[in-house]
Amino acid sequence: MTIVKSTCLRKFRPLYYRILSTCLLFIVLSYSSAIPALDSVTFSVDKISANAWSLQNAQLKITQLDQATSQVSLISAALQLPPPFDRLHKLTIRCQKFIWRENYVDCQQGQGDFNSKDLKAHAFDFSFQVKNKKTKLIINDLAWFDGKISFDVQEQSGKWKVHLKAKGLNLMQLEPFLALDLFDITQGLANLDIELTGEQGDVQTLFATVLLDQLSIQGQQGDFASEALTLKTELRANKEEKAWQWQSSTEISSGDLYIEPVYLAIDSAHVITLTNHGLWWPDRKKVELANIEFEHTNLARLQASAAINYQSSLIIEVAELALHIPELKPVAPIYLAPFLEASALEGIELQGQLEAKLQLQQNVLSEINLNARHLTLDDTEQRFSLDDANAQIHWTKQANNKASFLNWQGLKLKAIAFDPSQLDFSLFDKQVKLLQPADLAVLGGIFSIQKFSFSKAENNEDSVVHFEGLVDKLSLEQLSTALKWEPLTGSISGYIPAVRYENKTLSLDGELKMQVFDGEVRIKNLASSGLFTNFSRFYMDLEFDSLDLGTITRKFHTGNIEGKLSGVVQNLYLENWQPISFYAWMGTPEDDDSTHKISQKAVENIASIGGGSAADVISKGFLSLFSSFRYDKLGFGCYLYQGVCQLMGVEAVDNGFYLIKGGGLPRIDIIGYNPRLNWSVLLERLRRITASDEFIIE
Amino acid sequence: MNIKKLSMFSVLLLTACVTINIYFPAAAAEKIADEIIQDIQTLEPEEKPQAKINPQSTVPAWQVSVYQFVDQAISVVIPSAHAEANLSVNSADIRRITADMRARFGELNTFYDQGVLAIKADGLLTTRGKVSLKDRNKLSKLIAAENADRYKLYQAIANANGHPEWAKQIKSTFAQRWITNAQSGWWYQTANGSWKQK
DSSP states (O other): OEEEEOOOOOBOOSSHHHHHHHHHHHHHHHHHHHOTTOOEEEEEEEEEEETTEEEEEEEEEEEOTTSSSEEEEEEEEEEEOOTTSOEEEEEEEEEEEEEEETTEEEEEEEEEEEEETTTOSEEEEEEEEEETTEEEEEEEEEEETTEEEEEEEEEETTEEEEEEEEEEEEHHHHHHHHTOSSEEEEEEEEEEEEEEEEETTEEEEEEEEEEEEEEEEEETTSSEEEEEEEEEEEEEEEEETTEEEEEEEEEEEEEEEEETTEEEEEOGGGOEEEEEEEEEETTTTEEEEEEEEEEETTTEEEEEEEEEEOSSSOEEEEEEEEEEESOHHHHIIIIIHHHHTTSTTTTEEEEEEEEEEEEEETTEEEEEEEEEEEEEEEETTOSEEEEEEEEEEEEESSOOOOOEEEEESEEEETTEEEOSEEEEEEEETTEEEESSOEEEEETTEEEEEEEEEEEEOSSSSOEEEEEEEEEEEEEHHHHHHHTTOSOOOEEEEEEEOOEEEETTEEEEOSEEEEEETTEEEEEEEEEEESTTSSSOEEEEEEEEEEEEHHHHHHHHTSOOEESEEEEEEEEEEEETTEEEEEEEEEEOOTTOOSOOEEEHHHHHHHHHTTTOOOHHHHHHSGGGGOSEEEEEEEEEEEEEETTEEEEEESEEETTEEEEEEEOSSSBEEEEEOOOEEEHHHHHHHHHHOOOOOOEEEO | OHHHHHHHHHHHHHHHOOEEEEEOOHHHHHHHHHHHHHHHTOOOSSOOOGGGOOOOOOOOHHHHHHHHHHHHHHHHHSOEEEEEOOOOOOOHHHHHHHHHHHHHHHHHHHHHHHTOEEEOTTSOEEEOSOOOHHHHHHHHHHHHHHHHHHHHHHHHHHHHTTOGGGHHHHHHHHHHHHHHTOOTTOEEEOTTSOEEEO
């Protein structure tokens, strides 16, 4: 037996194993020719290092040299591997059958094992062969990461092929070696089948099949995560001159996926597939996505193509996307609702079919073509709804000549229903323009939009609105029924010359006229903000002109009064339809020559506003003989401020004011003495109308 | 002699003047914080009666500025007296913000009860524990909207009282009151950073 000690191999260069084997062979053969009886060789090395590798305290032993097949063992105290792998201890490699001759080295039935801090103790089988400049290394059943890994490496004349198979890898154990910055793996198993071919240092083809099971990840920013995901992806890529051509397909067949803000519950009926192919020029830092197809089975399909460069920053030079949604009902809660969460449009439900095409240029959306059919839109807050609508929307970033339209069989804003109709308009950038006047049938009348355009200001929330329109004979009866008011009769007409939108407030110029109670009510300076929010606000001025009190009092069952009523409500401000402040005055017009009569019941009711009671006096006195009384004029005013109504009457008297000043016989005066009244109390009294302040009968 | 009398009179005038500095009314702030929080956190099927609203017009901004300027000018030369003001919560901004918060509370309450929504020591909301992927977006949007509204509310209260600079103190007062008014089972953060369940 001969023992050889050497430190000649201090530095390794690439193709370490070939050099090592050649060197060993040379030494062994040299000694074997000098010593015919040699039957074993031991080769000891203090340290061999190459780049990030190093082998320390190694001992290579070859035995049974005098037989047809020898045995080789390599025992090393430590093998340092490049990051992320750590230091391997007690590395032992044995060849049960080792054959060598010229241009031929063959290691069969190889076995190896080692210890590692991270990888723990592991054993594996291997074989190694060098034959006519063709090298082959096979490692089987390497027990890493709770799974099994096999390698098949072949090399000949600089061309090489690596085939890696892995089964049942625990991704949590693998995570430290993946250097993942974006997310943490909390659970998952992986099966891999990866085949690489190349020449010298270049990779030329890559075929990979990756199956991930029970994958749970958590994005570090919380913006994406998965739970128990089953994902299979196949990638085929080959290098052609300076570009890589690839094809890939990915299928997610089960599990939960969250990509902010979208949450996807994936099951066998709603599998997600993503296929794509394209070209990648690494030198030019450019990617051409010839086709990407995303399909959420039975829900939606998205096809896209794009040209991307990432020379200085990521730029989508051009992209086209086509979206097909056969039925919006199951899709909207998944893909639309998350974007509307906690916004004014939260709670919208959609049905219908949707086709959309989008174009991007230089990272900017440049064109949208959208076709919606049989669209139904419902709002859970019942603010608006759309029934059986069809729309073709053409939007471009630049000026657009294509017309868009939206028609419907039913449209509701709050409780107000519009008949079937259509709007034709054009869209570009942040502008909308009505292309032709639209007469919308609503409440038995017409809401006619003569002109309309809308453009959003660039840097604030205000908008420039041009509007000209009119309302013609809207039925007050239908309006009051829709809004669940006391039924009214009459109509609303008016001309609206302009509309403004400033400080989130929509203001209407012109006036609306309501022909109601045989008189007229005019609404001026109408403005609103937060119309569809939790806090709607309205501002307006009202004028009443010669309303017939007989019609009004009969309608509201307040006791009959005959005569006319005119007045104003100025600076009326409402929050959620509740009056907050106003100045109101209503009373008998100066030139009113109609009959002025008031019934007993009406007397009691009007007097009750002040807080007293007139019922007994009238019913028990001689006036009970009269069913009604004459009056000269009546009037009532209220200045609402800080929840208190400052009351006014038709004329001052002593420390009070006339609410009704009598005239003729039998005559009745009603005088109020309480000039201030809490608004909520006043409302309650108006509701109950059962008490009276004071009245004087002459 | 006349000059001497005049000087004496001036001194008397100056010493007779008292500047009234309006200090942050901590007790009143706690009271209105409780009222607002309890109003927001009351689950009712319908809107609360508007009769509770006590409208008032705010003092014009120029008047507030003048008052503040005069107050500061006098403070330079005249000893101060202390006074504590009441807090008003009557402004359209406050009513608008609380209306949104009231509408949002129903959904927040569900997450409070699940233990995935918690009140931080500063009175703002955060997630706690593992939030299901299904609820993650809704909860994060709710928290973002609620926290934004809380900041707006504090500033609106400060503005409604003519002291925009009080917003920080109002936030601090509310921080305690959100926790005090937390319901049984809700999680909150103590001053030392630990989490407790009510």
